[in-house]
Amino acid sequence: MTDRHDRRVEFRGVRHHFTVGGAAVPALDRIDLTIEPGEFVTLAGPSGCGKTTLLRLLAGFMTASEGTVAVGGDAVRGPGEERGVVFQQPTLYPWLSVRRNVELGPKLRGVSAHDRAETASRYLEMVGLADFEKHRPYELSGGMQQRCQIARVLANEPDIVLMDEPFGALDALTRERLQSELLEIWRATGRTILFITHSVDEAVFLGSRVLVMSPRPGRIVLDRPAVFSDGGVRVPADEIRALPEYVALCDEVRGAIHAPTAVA
């Protein structure tokens, strides 16, 4: 296995279009993007601009119409365990209990029953589903399904975590708890994270780098480093949010998302 620090993500001249009824519908225009290992990249943009498409290309679920997507120098040829994916619509297995869903990744990799039970317990605890481990996914609420998915991906300890609006269906409190847990993990393990969100605040608060995409066909119209999630700045969240730099970046991001010029 390639060492974690070689897992640089590169989009080179990526365009993508879907074919709908014979006509090509452009979704991504021209993406050139390098994500260094260990970056926490947050991605925002208007609904339907191509965020999910970009994430799925990197996940290896589709092949770009043009250009190349590479991880660690190798072109992406399909999904792989080093790239974990939290789907926009919870994708759990109804034939497995919540616990077994979370244990699935370690189990596939041949981790011993004891170890994977421990891992699963840890992450189930983290996302607040310890009491629901025997439920089936369809017996969970929408937000709980999303959390279960997050636990499943994290329990598999992928080098690159791709998250598509993971906290979208969570209440503020749960969301904040999971945000800090995620930051904790990121800081501790140095994983690369690509995090799609509609919340500008979330993007700025979490990201070590904030990207904004233009409306469809998506291009990256803003690419800013952010420092607020950095382990160095151990300040309470409230105080961070009050920082003028923070407010300024939020405004910049909000402006970029709303910019009507962005329509190519």
Add this chain to the structure above:
Amino acid sequence: MTDRHDRRVEFRGVRHHFTVGGAAVPALDRIDLTIEPGEFVTLAGPSGCGKTTLLRLLAGFMTASEGTVAVGGDAVRGPGEERGVVFQQPTLYPWLSVRRNVELGPKLRGVSAHDRAETASRYLEMVGLADFEKHRPYELSGGMQQRCQIARVLANEPDIVLMDEPFGALDALTRERLQSELLEIWRATGRTILFITHSVDEAVFLGSRVLVMSPRPGRIVLDRPAVFSDGGVRVPADEIRALPEYVALCDEVRGAIHAPTAVA
């Protein structure tokens, strides 16, 4: 058909539990709630507290384990066209195009092809999917699917609109546009709206009445009137959000959601 203004919604001593593996999992504790016709009720609460369960009971998808749910004095015995439902997970028909999904309600009611085309166009325009009317639902992004669902329900002009986190997957701009469209419709038609959201701001901004539920098993722990969405107060959104009453209500709601005592 009962007149719109008789459509009072009443929950009387409603409890609900699910049966999981033989054991009863309580979801709603004891709900006594009356929603007057024309109210815009927003409902917030921690993930998994029972919001969706409450909405589904009113929609007629399930029968409460105890107590009664009545609309206009009649016990709810199943779904009905007077109660439109925007699902938490987009539920569209993949065998129909976006336009036909939106036209479905009017079509079932026997509205002429011309009229329903017009209605559909209006709502597709409203949710920004006019260009995608020929797509199939699975050819839309997550946020677009949610918008399509909203258009479908509104195009059917139900007296009571039940919305389960309808704007959860939308970016801020789109969300604001749809919020004001929804308010417009509410003010113009006097429909009853039950609106589940995780955004405290959204709950306070939109609702004429704000409810907060306790963690599972859900009870209503806060029930406050709100006036900010009222047609009388035609002030720019920014100014409304700056009002001290607004901030106070937001704080109260936030406090209620986070209250640890709420666990029964």
Add this chain to the structure above:
Amino acid sequence: VESGRSSTASAPADSDCPWEPDESVTTTARIAWQAIPNGDVVVKDLGILEACMPNATIKWVQAPSGGEVVKYYGTDEVDLGLMGSSPATIASSKPIVDDADIAVVWIHDVIGDAESLIVKDPSITDISGLKGKTVAVPFSSTAHYSLLQALTDAGLEAGKDVEVINLDPDKMPAAWQGAQIDAAWVWDPTQSQLLETGGERILSSADTAEAGRPTFDVGTASRAFITENPEFLTQWAKAQDWAVKLIQDDPATAAESVAVVLGIDPADAEKQFAGLTYLTASEQASADYLGGQFAKDLFNTAGFLLEQGGIEAVGTEADYAEHVDAGPAESVAGD
């Protein structure tokens, strides 16, 4: 594609009626036929009935077995039909006799070497040598009847001394080749096939006939139809008689017709004639056959079938005589 087309691309030379056609017959007759090499298929192939009764409507119905033909009678689907003597006996006995009211009006053939017992092991030369062996036969057929008769006569009990199993003729060569069976009582083409692959004939239906248990392929007709259409039956018997004589006098021509209907080689068809005895109308009308003895044969067969299941009770000889009608044969024999 419509059914009922004749087999010929170019009509055979002699499809005219060999005698003066009877234009007065206007009935509709539905005739069940089977793929057996006898006069019936010659009549069918050459279109004799159609030519001799130009105003009658003839419908040919192909049947897979005599049992089926009996059923067709039961639901009034056919007026005439060919079957073996076993089904004819069943049809004339309780309980079926209540549902299918038929009479035997013709003997298409007396089964001789056409159905025989072929053994695999050349050291077995008579039926008693089959003790402890497995014999295949199509159940409920005339061959089945002959086999059981022969076993009984030899003092062997089926199921105890000899294993008798049900097998359709077309499956026999396979079982034979795999040494699954030691002998089979069967007809052509399987019979020839088994003989060719080293089988020996040790008994045939000719032998059982000699022992007083003859088997036949017979022509039957619904008794109601007989009463209402005597002219038709006369013409029909005439045609059958003519075909019998053709087989006897000009087997090559008759074989050609048989070959066309059965879809086999004319030479094979001609060979198959040898194993069957064909009777002219006057022979049939005699006391040896329809004129008397035949009812006894039915009675005897019935007594045997009672033991095998299939009928509930054996009627009196007179009962069986009621289901034999020599009239049509006599009317032709009298000519």
Add this chain to the structure above:
Amino acid sequence: MTQTVAAPAPEVAPSTPAAGPQDHRRERRRHRLKLLALHASTLLLLLSAWWFVTAMEWVSPLYLPPPGDVWDAFVRANTDHPVAAGSDRIVRGEQGYYLWEHLIASLQRIAIGVGAAIVVGIPLGLVMGTTWLGVVLEPYLNFLRSLPPLAYIGLLIVWFGIGDTSKVWLLFLAAFPPIAMATISGVHGVRQDQVNAVRSLGASRRQVLTAVVLPASTPDILTGIRVATGFAWTTVVAAEIANGIPGIGGLAYLAGNQLQTALVIACIVVIGIAAILLDLGLKSLEKVLVPWRGKA
């Protein structure tokens, strides 16, 4: 038959009014009783219709004997009885076996044939549904499943003799194409993202099949097995035409040849009831294995 009560059915109709949990249980017991009554009355209705039709002699007993005759044949086939009224030769059941022995013999063949079909059909379907092998093999599968048993029973006898082996093979060949096809169809219906998700968790090709594709296709596979078992029943007569005693299909065939319609119908009724019971078992298996149907 009360098992069918819990059959999951999309609630197309308005649901019943609200009721407490105790009410619920009582309601369900009442429901069950109602259904039992419904089943019983339907059956009674059918039987009397049958009796009436035969009593009025609308259908010849050659094809449809009265229920009484069929019952007599059934009893006779399950007892030692004289070969004919008045005869002192006592025979056992029919063709030397009781009817239930014939049934057991056929059931064994079906169990082995369908069992093998399941063991072969599911993996084959999985492989055909997911790899290029499917494209290559599909025409042959279709060829096979269009062949009339009559067409190949001769070859089976050559290869496997006239004993049970060729019969089991025939049942296998009848049962396995529907299972393979259902599996393929199930595989094609698996949500692509469910496959994507497990591949992102690091599943190998084999693991994708066992961890996702197989369980996700289970409902289709179970339907396929049910269809295949039904086919096996319809094929049992063809399989037992040649040397098929003991065997209920073989018995039905011989009885048919002897125009013993009452016995034929007794066999058919027994076959039908056995098939219904077997299918009920398979259906309840479905309820246990696929509780999520219609929910996710």
Add this chain to the structure above:
Amino acid sequence: MTQTVAAPAPEVAPSTPAAGPQDHRRERRRHRLKLLALHASTLLLLLSAWWFVTAMEWVSPLYLPPPGDVWDAFVRANTDHPVAAGSDRIVRGEQGYYLWEHLIASLQRIAIGVGAAIVVGIPLGLVMGTTWLGVVLEPYLNFLRSLPPLAYIGLLIVWFGIGDTSKVWLLFLAAFPPIAMATISGVHGVRQDQVNAVRSLGASRRQVLTAVVLPASTPDILTGIRVATGFAWTTVVAAEIANGIPGIGGLAYLAGNQLQTALVIACIVVIGIAAILLDLGLKSLEKVLVPWRGKA
């Protein structure tokens, strides 16, 4: 056969590397050619295996005649030919019809039988899958689908005569249970919320069936129709045993009785190829009707 190329298959295997759109089309053409070659070589391999086995006389030509003999029988069955070498009696095909006429006759029967099965089976399945009628009728459906054709063909002849009607009925009775069952299974798999959604839009019971349950069950129904059509093919011989000329099943039966194995095999091959082509048609129908499979 090139149609199968586009068969949707979950990409269990790693997908091919990135390629531009022109590359894509060229790639696909190449893929198609490759598949054609694959099919052709598989077929060739099989044919030569067949030829080899017979040439080595491993199997008696009585069971498996060499390909050449089968071809001769096929040609003979499609032409006017003398009844024997040297004879001047010219006959048309076999049993008075060319082989293709036999095929057309059987195809007609299958088309009507399966057509009726579709028309009856789908609504019946919808009703049985959604109402209490299902609970009442299911045992009888299972009963029916376990019955050997041999068992009830007699009754059919009573009611419908020995002409085409009873044959079509037999094919109908063989084909409709799998369709009804597949429909029921499809109905049970419909996501409950899809039904809820349309009921909230005001759909009546009927509208729920037509607007949601039917389209959502289409994939299962189509699989059911494919299974049923295959089953109808296997039943065509049974249907045509009695008075089945013209009819390719009837011809196969008669030829089998005369041990004309080459002709039997020619019939079988024709049946198989016709069945493959029919199934390809049904499969492409699936692609048109259910483009969303695996996506939603």
